Amino acid sequence: MIKKIKDKKEILIILLSIIVLATTIFQRYGIENQNKVVDIVLDYDEMNEMAMQSDHELSWWFSNFSKFGVQYVGLLEETIESMIYDNKDVHAIMGWEVLQNNMEVKNYLGDLEETIKDKITKYDVLVATESEDSFKFIQNGLESRYSKDLFQILSDDGKYLILLKGDIYDTVYHPKTFSDVNDKGVGLKQNPYTSKLIKIGLGFDPEKINLIKDSGLEVFARPSNYSPWTMDQYIIALFQDFETYKIIPPAFIFTGNVILGYPNYSDLTTKYMQEQNIMVGLVESSVQRGHLEQEGIDELTRALDYNAVRIFSIWPYIQEKFKAYDYEGAEEIENTLYRAVTERNVRLVYFKPFKENKISYVTNFDEYEKMFERFEGRISEHGITIGRSEPFAPNRVRLAKQTVIGWGVVAAAILLLSHLFSGHKKLKDILLVLGLLLVPAAYFVKPQLMEKIMALGASIVFPSLAIAWLCKECKKYFYDPQKSDSLFSTIGIAIKTLLTASGISLIGAFFIAGILSNTEFLLEMDIFRGVKFSQMLPIALYVAIYLAYFGYKGKEKKEPNLTLEDMKKLLFEDIKVIYVLLGAVVLVAGYIYIARTGHETNIQPSTLEIMARNILEEKLIARPRNKEFLIAFPALMAAIYFATKRSTLFIFGAGLGAIIGQTSIANTFSHLRTPIYLSFMRTVYSLGIGIILGIVYIVILEMILKGMQSLFREAKKGRN
Template sequence: MIQWYTRWNRRASKWLWWVVIAGLLASLPLAYERIMTESSSNKIEFVFDYRDLLDIAEFRPNPSEFVDEQLDAMKRAGIESMAVYESTLNELRLAQRVDLYSSRDAALITGQPAAAGENFTYVLFKDQESQQRLQPMVERAFQTQGITVRPWSYEDRQGLVVEASLEEASLKVMDPDPFALEHLQNKGFRIVARLSNRSLPFSAEDMDRKLSLFKEAGAKSIIFEGESVPGYTGKEDSPELEQMAELLDKYDMALAAIELQKAPQKGFNYLAKESRYNVFRLHSLSEAEADRLGGNLTEQEQEERIQVIADRFVLAAKDRNIKMIFLNARPSKNLERASYTDPLEQIRETLRGEEGALKRIVKAGYTLGPAHSFTIYNSSWQGLLKPVAVIGSVAVIALTLAHFFPWLLLISFVLGAVMAGGLYILSPNMLFKMLALGVGVCAPTLGMILAIQSIRKRRAGKLTGAKMGFAINLFIRTSLISMIGVVFIVALLNNIIYSLVIDQYRGVSLLHLAPILIIGIYLLFFSEGLKPGEIVNRAKSLLSSTVTVLWVVIAGALVAMIMYYLSRTGNEGKASAFEKLFRALLENNLGVRPRIKEFLFAHPVFILGAYLAVKYRPSALYIFILGIIGQLSIVDTFAHLHTPVYISSIRVGYGLLLGIIVGILFIVVWELLARSWRRWVLPSRE
């Protein structure tokens, strides 16, 4: 039995590579369908928050005239859409449709004392038209929530008494302001609906009416406000959420998925799924970020900040599948100027001109227009190809494991295939994420292991060729093996939920750390063909070595380096001002920015390490512990599933090309230093 297993285990190494190739061939159509999905939506929409404009106008001597002027200026700058909220009494006040008073204020203007203990809200409509159109809306909104509303008038103006405090009444949401919708339409703006979950309990009839009003005004998309979506009552499968989903389908409204939130809006994923992912991604310029465009800045400082925001908008559209950019602003008290200022002109400046966001986005191949969701390409034959990609991924993991424990090759593949089959039935999405992480770790690791073996064969005389050419060729071959992981990740996670970041690639920190540790272990214990007993003896020798202060310092430095390296991974990593400037320079000149750690560090270090190991000492192979950072970075680039595949491909291509050039420079510099050392330093010592 053991002999039979040993014979088949030895043969398995060759035919498992054929399994990998079959998996790659099956993965290519899956990757192609993701590319087709990504290219189905190329319109970018800039939207301004209309409520913010009303807030700013309140500090102007003629608010209505100011709003009109700013709307015209925004239209000229290229902002084509306005986000309109469900109205509130306070918003109607800002729009000069009503005047609001507390019980005390109403008593002062009427000259009649307020009832003892009364704390109500008094509403006066500006004119008869405002009363006719807004009074039914106000009465309905408050009566629905059990708040008594009764008529009131002052002189020749009609109004209402709302039996709630002014502070509370100002928070209640109503139908959108019909005057605002008409005015914005007349100005030529598209309407984007902004809905909240503040109307509790949820009323399908009330939401139906609101969506109908927005649809009549031309709205095709919704941005949800707050921590939860309308209809969310604490659980994902509530009847209220089902009703909301049905209404979204009825009015064919697309949903905006706001990026970089601390937590997804509760209930959003359910609505996205029920709407068949009629969803697009939204990037927001917050009020606080807009504030930094204004204030007491020099002209140069202001231009630099404007350019940074413009670059950010372009990068969002190109690199992160963003289809809507939501602009916010607010008034700021400027004590030095003794006035209230706003960043509206600076925001418009981020869009205008040759270096502005609009022209650069169009130049990148996008068009300006209403944001819409992707057309999802999901052919029926995906059900046949994905299992093949799954088996191919299992084969890559088994082949990697076999370089440490050769006898496990066949059994690990069979057990892996059986477990994958069971999980494919129970939870395919979980299986795909687990395999994507596994193959993401194993592909660059396998590539580096084969590179180390090639160098040892070269030193043994089994391979020939120029040393620099060998190093570059080895780098390219290793990168191609790492790309095996890329193809499987793109194929396994080609679901639209990853492009929309409704779900994500998991285990980024593990991807960045595990291959480094594995290659370090391989170099120490497995790369020299040691027998099991010799491996154990080497481990004992290392564990029993004398620990000096120097080793403690080195270990501390390594831990600090690892912590810094991990802190730079993912979206949370922080870059210095110089690095941001260098990034912008690369982005603006190359169109797509290659990763700095790849072409200035990891790729050149790989090439230099291979060259030194072949020409000088095999101990130079330990440089590969750093060189693998570039290989896993290749995989990580494509693990950013919200980035279009073609952008990631260009980024990696630039990194490889520039990495080879810088790697050659590393070798040249090393040789110059080595010759100088031999010529000047060694003779003087002798």
């Protein structure tokens, strides 16, 4: 960066690390490039609801959806709840209702009223039906799946009664609030609203299975999993149903907050999934970060050697985006699916039909046909097709590779010190040697922790080196503006400086992508940590680097060197009101910038911004980041322009904007679920558009400056 002889050791180590890093990056690219098929699974219950609101039977909808490449329909086990919902003449009565002598309940009990009252508690559930078929289905489901401690058959003749024995932990209460005429809250004791026992699995409905198969689709069987009663008997019966009905699913999508059989019988699940080559379904959370937390799912995924698939479920708020953002149809829902598949390694979409509001479904088949045609065309540009998905090939970066790559981060950090402090050669050599020794030792002791530390270090060090390069170039043209004696040459130098600085940041971004290229990061079982920290610290380092090069109202420095005197001048400066106001603006802008980083943020983009993003997304392979091409990259080019005009204040301000772009490059690659080629293309597009806008901004600045100079000359003539 500065004198090559001075930094020769560090540069050679970085080059060695880049060579090793390249093999890791190509390995990751190969794994991502082989995973190019996405499954579409229809949700049976919601498709059925939509069909009931339409003019067509459910089988018609299934048959027509199969034309889009859809192969599966997700089908849950039947439960007491689902049978009630399907109008199967099944009734679930809470124990406390029986004990209250409710007249309606008495009609179900008949002569058994007194006998039942002696056996029932307020937490139990009495299941009543007059349908022999429903009774036999429930009875067979209970007897095949659960122990006798759970249920008791009270009557199996005419009026069929089954007692499910619950307790306080099965109980569900309704969150009601009460108030008097003065609108003051009144606390009242509540009886249980219902019981979780109505959700226990009873087996699959043969009629639904036949309907799906007759429509030309396959059943994607989903077990119900109420963990307190998920014992070995249930699991064995469930797997037997898979074999009997020939509905072994390609992946398990678990319900509830635990995996099937957790914690005592999860080994049965693991063994069966290994034998049948069933993938683990990792359902992406609604904030699109990580997957839904289910106890035991990470351990199961590791036990199956990462035979897993990322799943995108169309959440209710997405279903309701029909005609959103001035679109005529389901374009915004399509955009959401497109991003999930192309940007987030999702390879199974759990599809639910569109909604006009919270209740009404879109029943115009043409809307679904248009959406799927557009969606398939767009993902084909990335080489992705709709079909039978496969898991990622397992990947783990070897310790030796991680060590050499880590050395590159250490060497870059030492190189960064050279931009802050001149001299101290021996100290830097000592720090370099210590770093080279500590990296392999730390990887040996805490490999997973060291991966994250090294990635975080790369995300801070390389963008800071990039901005140090900018300061070096600005200093050169600040003290020798003759080196840029025309606007054309200034623009050329600005472009070269932007490309060089961004190249340095891009190297750091590849360090992140290589260090954290293990399968757990690609599946987002683990994520890059410290996003906000990696955005903020380089800004502080930029201030220090700027002072090291330009000082604070001091003399020209031959070598970059941050001194105590510079810091004292800055800290004890008399602050003018205008600086306070400008500082407040910077703080607000900084807060918005940091707050919008990440997914769990309350500051959302405006409708206009979302519409602009969608346009870019539709026209380009990867959508460039707005803050890069609109602000940060042109700001870096403007810094060179201001250097030729010898304005330290504007150099500093432009540098603040520029550092945002360099950290953003690293941040782009820290989204590890995003395929590496897509992150690279996003940066290329941002640079291309940013250069064009940077040229425009510089020309406008030149016109403003010349206009102001002309006004000053005219004003001076007027005074004379």
